[in-house]
Amino acid sequence: MEQVTAAIVKPLPDHLFRVHGNSAEMRWEAMAGLGYHTPNDRFFVRNHTFTPLIDAATWRLRIHGAGVRCPSEFRYEDLRAMPSRTYDVAIECAGNGRRFYRTQQHDGAPGTQWGLGAIGVARWRGVPLKYLLKQAGVLPDAVDVLATGLDAPFEDHGHVRRPVPIRKAMDDVLVAYEMNGVPLPPDHGFPARLVVPGWVGIASIKWLGDLEVSTTRLYTPWNTVFYPDMTTLPVKSAFELEWNARLPIPGTHILRGRSWSGRGRIVRVEVSFDGGLTWRRAEHHGQRLVRAWLPWHIEWAPQHTGTRLLMARATDETGATQPLTRPRDPYGYNFDAVVQHPIHVVNG
Ligand SMILES: Nc1nc2c(c(=O)[nH]1)N[C@H]1C(S)=C(S)[C@@H](COP(=O)(O)O)O[C@H]1N2
Numbered sequence: 001m002e003q004v005t006a007a008i009v010k011p012l013p014d015h016l017f018r019v020h021g022n023s024a025e026m027r028w029e030a031m032a033g034l035g036y037h038t039p040n041d042r043f044f045v046r047n048h049t050f051t052p053l054i055d056a057a058t059w060r061l062r063i064h065g066a067g068v069r070c071p072s073e074f075r076y077e078d079l080r081a082m083p084s085r086t087y088d089v090a091i092e093c094a095g096n097g098r099r100f101y102r103t104q105q106h107d108g109a110p111g112t113q114w115g116l117g118a119i120g121v122a123r124w125r126g127v128p129l130k131y132l133l134k135q136a137g138v139l140p141d142a143v144d145v146l147a148t149g150l151d152a153p154f155e156d157h158g159h160v161r162r163p164v165p166i167r168k169a170m171d172d173v174l175v176a177y178e179m180n181g182v183p184l185p186p187d188h189g190f191p192a193r194l195v196v197p198g199w200v201g202i203a204s205i206k207w208l209g210d211l212e213v214s215t216t217r218l219y220t221p222w223n224t225v226f227y228p229d230m231t232t233l234p235v236k237s238a239f240e241l242e243w244n245a246r247l248p249i250p251g252t253h254i255l256r257g258r259s260w261s262g263r264g265r266i267v268r269v270e271v272s273f274d275g276g277l278t279w280r281r282a283e284h285h286g287q288r289l290v291r292a293w294l295p296w297h298i299e300w301a302p303q304h305t306g307t308r309l310l311m312a313r314a315t316d317e318t319g320a321t322q323p324l325t326r327p328r329d330p331y332g333y334n335f336d337a338v339v340q341h342p343i344h345v346v347n348g
């Protein structure tokens with residue numbers, strides 16, 4: 001394994017990304033008018049340290065621990081030759097939207113000050129984790145599957161690692177080696193990563209090297225100190241618009257956006273142009289996939305120039321909807337309140 005000096009390998013042009021230390025957030029205007037999936041060149045990157053460059057020819061995925069009968073090692077070619085599945089699934093950082101605790105609620109939390117761009121939806125292809133666990137002879141008393149990344153240790157906490165409960169591991173978790181039809185790019189976990197649908201991004205361990213199947217519950221800093229006991233993600237919405245976008249009048253604008261939830265399909269999206277006094281239903285277009293997002297649009301013909309705060313709020317099939325404020329969170333996770341998106345209506 002050879003290490004690089006830049007934390008992120010792919011180019012991070014200013015019109016696509018906002019850089020936060022070793023991580024980079026997608027600018028939502030970079031999704032404007034695009035199809036269902038987030039292209040790899042603009043998918044957000046969340047690195048605890050930096051992207052490692054791993055040689056697939058010597059790479060091995062080890063499965064071991066008290067919860068398996070036959071500890072196994074798989075090569076990259078082994079994975080690629082196995083039965084594969086393809087999922088259209090979002091990966092979102094639990095801290096997505098953290099900045100709005102400070103800017104909207106004046107009660108900020110430390111950590112990366114993400115806007116809403118720490119999410120992307122890709123077409124992931126790989127081997128179901130269930131299949132690999134069965135190959136390794138998973139035992140009925142298996143409890144957790146601890147995934148460890150091959151990136152450099154984080155501060156004094158060791159390698160980035162987090163257990164997935166066996167129930168989820170045997171359900172819909174993927175060991176992915178492809179992202180949107182190409183091998184995983186280095187920044188997104190080459191040669192293989194977990195994709196844990198609907199769950200906090202930290203569950204989807206990149207640069208997978210090791211899977212330990214235990215017969216007791218496992219604890220790491222990433223399910224105790226950071227992201228304690230967190231699994232599914234709440235409902236959120238974003239406009240495919242730059243912050244402080246300028247909209248000329250006279251004219252009718254089609255405003256587009258996307259809404260998502262880790263818990264189920266989005267069933268309703270409403271938009272307010274008057275600070276939340278009145279709400280109008282947005283139209284849906286494209287697919288309505290569970291554990292991904294729902295694209296929507298709404299027409300608006302503003303009558304007056306000036307600064308306005310656009311608001312979008314979604315509801316998922318469990319009935320969960322976006323509140324106007326979110327109770328304080330010491331870590332700044334799960335900001336699901338309606339975001340106030342400033343725009344300027346100008347004479348065109
Ligand atoms: N090995 C490893 N896996 C990791 C991380 C990391 O730093 N190292 N970051 C996690 C976090 S916090 C998130 S939100 C997702 C981000 O995935 P992406 O960078 O492909 O967008 O990866 C997760 N998997």
Ligand SMILES: [Mo]
Binds near residue numbers: 093
């Ligand atoms: Mo994250």
